[in-house]
Amino acid sequence: MKYVPDATGDRRFSDDHTTDREGVDGLLSELDEYGVEQALRIAEANEGAEVTVLTVGPDDAKDALRKALSMGADKAVHVNDDDIHGTDVIGTSAILAKALEKTGFDLVIGGMASTDGSMGVLPALLAERLGVPQVTLLSEVSVEGGVVKGRRDGDAATELVEAALPAVVSVTDQSGEARYPSFKGIMAAKKKPVQSLDLDDLGIEADEVGLAGSWTAVESVAARPARTAGTVVKDEGEGGKQLAAFLADQKFI
Template sequence: MSLKIIVTVKHVPDATGDRHFTDDLTVDRDDVDGLLSELDEYAVEQALRIAEEADDATVTVVTVGPEDARDALRKALSMGAGQAIHVEDEDLHGTDAIGTSLVLAKAIEKAGYDLVVSGMASTDGDMGVVPALLAERLGVPQVTLLSEIGVEDGVVHGRRDSDAASERLEARLPAVVSVTDQSGEARYPSFKGIMAAKKKPVESWDLSDLDLDADDVGAEGAYTVVEAVAPRPARTAGEIVKDEGEGGKRLAEFLARQKFI
């Protein structure tokens, strides 16, 4: 029986670019280059490793976003994923994490799955809640923030590391997992993979394909609202302390003023 793996990915603004907001307080994605979220690359990598160890497995990547989001899918396909699903609809503009989890859950159910793999967070919103929301909507177990992952005999297992300890976790499939940036370096797409990605199938779905209404998503259906934005303050010159025998004391006073100690 084939193991069906779904990987959720996101097309995000380049963090090194100069990002701005539009009049409706959403990120101006036309004003900065976009790319596959780096943390999602680890999810794609782990899904591919699981598929390579399985007797029969498929890896499908799915994203929600405007036309440019297809670039994130192509990157994942060039890494080795077999097919992709792009959910695109004008009414999705302004959708928050809760709405995104609804759309993803509907798409995943429609595609069919045994295992859903996500990154630990997106590099733009950085909320880290979508995997848990997905598991709740799908009604399946979640095993999150894994730095090691594997699948054996219908069970997904892995290791979660913290500052104090490491935990061994497992859940019977179907399940949702998220992986951290410590799970293993993502492979670099080869030229052959890049060329092959151009021929791999990418399905395009809209809200009607998922039996969703515009009121369920978008800014009107969002549970979270951005009320105001402000540019980051310009970087100022730091304080220079000349050590004339009291450098340590001056440093301690500075740290105390900043409430670091």
């Protein structure tokens, strides 16, 4: 799960062309809330299962972990290191894979994409690094007898897919509304364990991640231009022709 800038805030870039995470409030990515919800449902349906939430992010990312813990997760793992700043999705997948190998896992569940980067490829990258099957973009998911099963809805067809555990899964925003933390859950979250890890703990060199190790880079940024007044077509008998000419000039027709 990911700690992201609030999409309703004034999001912008920092001087080094990375996302400004200090000038705007952050929160648990809404799309990752669906992943947390499905993890909790699977744990409830499988006696003895537990849910660990994992994030890579700055100090404030603990707020996102606490949100997931208050929803019902059992414990959390926070990977935090100054050298991670500027890491792209390739580097993030490497960090997460090392963290998962260290903590151990049966099933990894994530959202369909982050609400800041919107790449949508991290689950696939993670599965490749871990050497396990990926069952992605599911609107339904369940686990039984060591097998994860799900439904993937496409534009032209619906697929029923499954894979043997261990595996990586991602769920869509159609998988089920995330629960609200109760007061009891919020209080209980304060006592749940949060393990902190850095790059040294994971055996990752600083130059493998961060801005220096990123496979992608933002070369330049510019503020969105102010919205200009639209073109008004007054219909005095020639409105249709004027509208058609305008659309043709804009290459819409």
